[in-house]
Amino acid sequence: MAGRPSITLASERVQRTCALSGSIDRLRYVKGARADALARLGIRRVRDLFLHVPRRYLDFSRVTKAAFADVGSEVTVMGTVDKVELKFPRPGMQIVNLMVIDETGVVEATFFKQPWIAEQVHKGDVVAISGKVTFGYGFKQMKAPFYEVLGKGGETSYARVLPVHGVTEGVTVPWMRRIVSSALADAGDVCDFLPASLAASRGLPTLSRALREVQFPSSVEAAERARRRLAYDELLCLQLLLLTRREIELEGAEPVCHEVLGPRMDALLAALPFSLTAEQRAAADDILADMAAPRVMNRLLLGDVGTGKTAVAALALAACADTGAQAAMMAPTSVLARQYAEKLGPLLDEAGISWRLVTGADSPEERAASEQAARSGSVCVFFGTTALLSERIEFKRLSLAVIDEQHRFGVGQRAALRGKGRGADLLAMSATPIPRTLALSVYGDVDLSRIAHRPRAGAGVTTKVVTPDNLDLAWGAVREALAAGHQAYVICPLVDDADDGSALEDVPAALASSSDRMRSAVSTLEWLRRSVLPGVECDLLTGKMRPDEKDAAMERFRSGATQVLVATTVVEVGVDVPNATAMVVLDADRFGLATLHQLRGRVGRGDAAGTVYLSCAAKKGTPARDRVAALEATGDGLALAELDLRLRHEGEVLGYRQSGGVTLRICDLEADADLVERAHGDALGIAGEDPSLTLPEHRLLAAEVRDRFDVYFEELERA
Numbered sequence: 001m002a003g004r005p006s007i008t009l010a011s012e013r014v015q016r017t018c019a020l021s022g023s024i025d026r027l028r029y030v031k032g033a034r035a036d037a038l039a040r041l042g043i044r045r046v047r048d049l050f051l052h053v054p055r056r057y058l059d060f061s062r063v064t065k066a067a068f069a070d071v072g073s074e075v076t077v078m079g080t081v082d083k084v085e086l087k088f089p090r091p092g093m094q095i096v097n098l099m100v101i102d103e104t105g106v107v108e109a110t111f112f113k114q115p116w117i118a119e120q121v122h123k124g125d126v127v128a129i130s131g132k133v134t135f136g137y138g139f140k141q142m143k144a145p146f147y148e149v150l151g152k153g154g155e156t157s158y159a160r161v162l163p164v165h166g167v168t169e170g171v172t173v174p175w176m177r178r179i180v181s182s183a184l185a186d187a188g189d190v191c192d193f194l195p196a197s198l199a200a201s202r203g204l205p206t207l208s209r210a211l212r213e214v215q216f217p218s219s220v221e222a223a224e225r226a227r228r229r230l231a232y233d234e235l236l237c238l239q240l241l242l243l244t245r246r247e248i249e250l251e252g253a254e255p256v257c258h259e260v261l262g263p264r265m266d267a268l269l270a271a272l273p274f275s276l277t278a279e280q281r282a283a284a285d286d287i288l289a290d291m292a293a294p295r296v297m298n299r300l301l302l303g304d305v306g307t308g309k310t311a312v313a314a315l316a317l318a319a320c321a322d323t324g325a326q327a328a329m330m331a332p333t334s335v336l337a338r339q340y341a342e343k344l345g346p347l348l349d350e351a352g353i354s355w356r357l358v359t360g361a362d363s364p365e366e367r368a369a370s371e372q373a374a375r376s377g378s379v380c381v382f383f384g385t386t387a388l389l390s391e392r393i394e395f396k397r398l399s400l401a402v403i404d405e406q407h408r409f410g411v412g413q414r415a416a417l418r419g420k421g422r423g424a425d426l427l428a429m430s431a432t433p434i435p436r437t438l439a440l441s442v443y444g445d446v447d448l449s450r451i452a453h454r455p456r457a458g459a460g461v462t463t464k465v466v467t468p469d470n471l472d473l474a475w476g477a478v479r480e481a482l483a484a485g486h487q488a489y490v491i492c493p494l495v496d497d498a499d500d501g502s503a504l505e506d507v508p509a510a511l512a513s514s515s516d517r518m519r520s521a522v523s524t525l526e527w528l529r530r531s532v533l534p535g536v537e538c539d540l541l542t543g544k545m546r547p548d549e550k551d552a553a554m555e556r557f558r559s560g561a562t563q564v565l566v567a568t569t570v571v572e573v574g575v576d577v578p579n580a581t582a583m584v585v586l587d588a589d590r591f592g593l594a595t596l597h598q599l600r601g602r603v604g605r606g607d608a609a610g611t612v613y614l615s616c617a618a619k620k621g622t623p624a625r626d627r628v629a630a631l632e633a634t635g636d637g638l639a640l641a642e643l644d645l646r647l648r649h650e651g652e653v654l655g656y657r658q659s660g661g662v663t664l665r666i667c668d669l670e671a672d673a674d675l676v677e678r679a680h681g682d683a684l685g686i687a688g689e690d691p692s693l694t695l696p697e698h699r700l701l702a703a704e705v706r707d708r709f710d711v712y713f714e715e716l717e718r719a
Contacts, residue, residue: 017191020047021707028182029175037170038179047707049183050211053227053666054163058128058148059220061160067104069133069140076130077107077142078150086118098147100129108139109147117147126151128162148173161217180215188212193700194233198682204229231667232675237705238664239683240693244705246298247691253423256399258291262322267351268314274455276311283449284312287427290447291319291400297425302432303451304637306601309429312451313402314344316427321353321380325399328382330389330417332405333570334359334547335554340404341383343576348381358384358393361547367392385547389416402427431601432594461604463612463632465588465625474584474613475532481582482536482563486608488582490528490566491599493590494520495542519586525566533564541567569595571602578606588614589624593640596631 019026024044025035043049064075079102087095094115100107109129111117121127131145146164165176192199192207199206205213210229217223276284283301290297303309313329320327331337341357348355356379358370370393373379377396382388398421403414418424428446466473478488497520525540539562541553550570556562558577565571565580569591583603588596596614604610614631618624630643669676686698693702 014191016187016189019187020045020050020190022046024049027179028186029179033170034175034179037168040168041166041171046183046187049180050188050215051230051665052165052180053214053230054223055166056130056146056164057217057220057223058130058146058162058164059160060128060162061219063128065104066100066102066107066140069107071133071135071140074130074132076128078102078126078128079107081121081123081125081127082106084118084121084123086115098127098129100127106139107133108141109145110141110143112144121147121149122152124152125149161220161223163215163217184212184215191700193704194236195697195701202232202678202682204232207233227666228672228675231672232679233704234664234666234708235672235675235679236683237701237708239679240687240701240705241709243683243687243691244693247687253296255294255296255423256291256323256325256425257294258288258319258325258399258425259322260288260292260319262319264321264351264353265315265318268318268347268353271347271350272311272314274311277308277451277453277455279451279453280308280312280455283309283451284315286447286449287312287316288319291316291425296423297427298446299425299427299449300446301427301429301449301451303429304431304454304601306454306605307431307451308455309431309451310340310343313427313429314347316400316402316425317344317348317381318351318353320400321351323399325397326374326377326380326382326395326421327400327402328384328388328395328398328417328420329402330384330386330404332385333543333550334361334385335541335550335570335575336404337383337385338551338554339576344381344383353381354379355381355383358382358387359547359551360385360387361551362387386413388420389413393420395420397421398424400425400427402429404429405431431598461600461610461612461635463600463614463635465614465616465628465632468615468617471584471613471615474615477611477613478533478564478582478584481611482533484581484608485579486581487557487560487562487577487579488564488584489571489580489599489602490524490564491571491583491585492519492521492524492566492568493587494518495544495568496520496522518590521566521568524586528564528566536564537562538564538566541565541570543568543570569599571599575602576605577602579608580605581608581610583610583612584615585612586615587617588628589616589618593627593630593643594637596628597637597640600631 022045024030024038024046027046027049030038038044038049041052043052058076060076060078062076063078064073066077066079069075069077077100079100081098082101083097083099085097085099087097089095094113096111096114096117098109098111098117098121100109107129109131126149128148128150129142129145130147131142134141134143148162148164163177163180164173165180167173167176171179188211189208190211194204194207204210205226207229210226213222213226214230217226283303287297287299287301290299301309301312317327317329329337329340331340337359338357341355345355345357356370356373358367362370367390370379370382374382374393374395382393387393401418401421401424403417403426414426414428418426464473478490481488521540521542525538528536528538539553539556541550541557545553553562553565554575557565557580560579580603583600585591585596585599591599600610600612603612614628616625616628618628620629627643630640634640667675686693686701689695690698693699693705
């Protein structure tokens with residue numbers, strides 16, 4: 001009987017696998033305040049702890065001697081502390097200096113505003129310091145390096161490769177190592193959810209080995225191999241989630257085969273005041289081919305500001321009219337919904353296609369008329385906001401849902417609109433430039449069309465970065481624009497002084513230039529009227545205003561009655577006022593590159609060139625300043641999107657915090673581009689063979705997908 005697998009051991013392994021979903025407080029050393037501290041890091045389950053990958057490693061097989069630590073290099077030096085000195089050069093400033101010596105020389109480590117280090121590190125301790133080497137006052141130095149006490153009084157004990165986890169108050173780096181180590185000992189021997197054939201074909205280590213090697217690696221190379229296994233898992237599960245979502249949404253749906261060569265299509269093409277470019281025509285052909293096919297369309301149309309996505313979408317609306325069906329086009333703001341109605345409405349009229357606008361500002365009589373028109377089928381096209389999601393809006397035959405700036409809507413909202421017509425085709429649009437790896441990983445369940453070039457570039461935009469001290473340059477440019485008969489925007493991150501900025505979807509304070517009070521639109525409007533632009537007609541537009549107030553403010557600006565519009569990012573998408581030629585963005589470092597790129601697309605759209613001033617308090621060379629300087633250097637939206645992806649998390653780039661917890665914690669979309677391609681192809685193969693993941697070899701995988709994205713599934717099922 002020797003060599004046969006033990007049923008008892010197998011049962012214990014299954015139990016440990018199931019324990020991954022258990023609460024973190026079931027582990028040793030994790031109770032009370034320590035559990036609360038881990039929760040602040042997003043670690044609530046055993047799985048979360050195992051996937052809390054170290055942010056760096058100290059590789060003691062690659063320690064550099066002090067004499068050979070070149071200035072400008074990033075190195076790890078190990079030595080004995082010869083001196084600990086705490087200084088107070090000025091009130092509120094504390095500096096700790098450690099003199100670290102080895103047999104070849106000395107390196108001085110300097111720490112700012114961390115006086116407790118002088119109590120934790122003592123003369124004679126063996127330490128490792130890791131950071132960038134500089135030179136000053138006759139010594140090689142490291143400013144604010146990572147440090148680790150390896151031994152006291154010359155007694156040294158350390159692993160060959162030491163993990164350094166991200167921690168928070170209440171959990172130190174050594175305590176995190178202790179917690180992870182004990183958790184791996186108790187629950188780390190888990191079943192692998194990947195089918196064995198797939199893991200073997202990709203040359204991937206087992207899950208239990210990957211967890212151990214990424215947390216306590218035998219070498220830095222082994223740690224990277226383990227991380228890539230976990231990154232692949234993350235990507236594959238996300239891809240399968242997206243494909244599963246499509247199966248759930250389309251379950252039992254009968255696709256509509258649209259008529260795409262009908263008379264209303266011909267009439268709309270004739271009504272367009274321009275001919276479609278080759279790129280626009282190609283995108284339209286993709287969409288119309290999908291709509292004519294006996295399958296449900298799920299397509300994302302990407303295009304930078306001004307590339308003509310709206311005109312392409314209009315052809316899809318015409319196909320619905322020729323089919324005798326209905327279409328709903330949902331925008332994130334009433335301003336944009338009304339603008340679509342104003343731009344496309346006259347063209348639809350010429351083509352004989354009926355339409356209505358539905359917003360939250362409609363009167364009871366208007367709402368009742370819209371409800372009756374949708375129910376009876378007397379109106380073909382509906383433009384609107386989330387007011388279209390009202391339970392009272394029931395379509396007779398909705399065959400197309402068009403969602404603009406789709407990442408601004410939650411999973412439930414997108415599914416709710418599509419659910420108003422079983423089997424309805426979905427066309428999502430976005431002006432946010434999205435790199436290929438991000439599109440494949442986050443939008444892997446959709447077909448992509450992209451319009452890269454603008455048919456009419458306009459007069460162009462010049463972007464300039466200024467400091468708050470030099471804002472007079474920006475206000476002078478605004479005055480010049482107004483004197484020439486043009487208009488201007490002033491953009492603020494906050495709505496009013498009661499706004500604490502916690503709802504900002506772009507750049508958190510930690511990545512911005514400072515935590516100083518940001519400018520609000522309400523206070524800025526008062527200040528401009530009082531001090532900077534007295535006598536100038538200034539107005540306000542924020543997301544907190546009622547829909548009718550926003551529409552009125554936008555109409556005043558569009559008509560020229562208002563010269564300066566002080567706004568939040570509510571004007572980021574779609575707003576088209578060709579006479580606007582100047583923009584000032586206050587606290588620009590609190591916005592992501594994609595948002596800033598969208599904002600500056602609001603000016604220079606007409607015959608006069610536009611100028612955008614980005615106010616940033618950050619010093620040159622800091623990440624915050626580098627971010628806004630990139631906009632000063634290029635107008636290439638896709639290049640900026642690639643940079644934004646390198647600087648920030650993919651979820652922050654897309655702004656999908658509301659979308660049910662879909663995020664990538666381990667994968668680096670730039671470094672792991674090959675994994676993105678492989679996971680995408682593997683997920684398509686698995687879903688093609690077994691769409692519901694019910695085959696025996698896929699059941700563990702299905703459970704893993706469900707467990708990783710449980711919040712997402714709950715939101716989807718509620719929808």
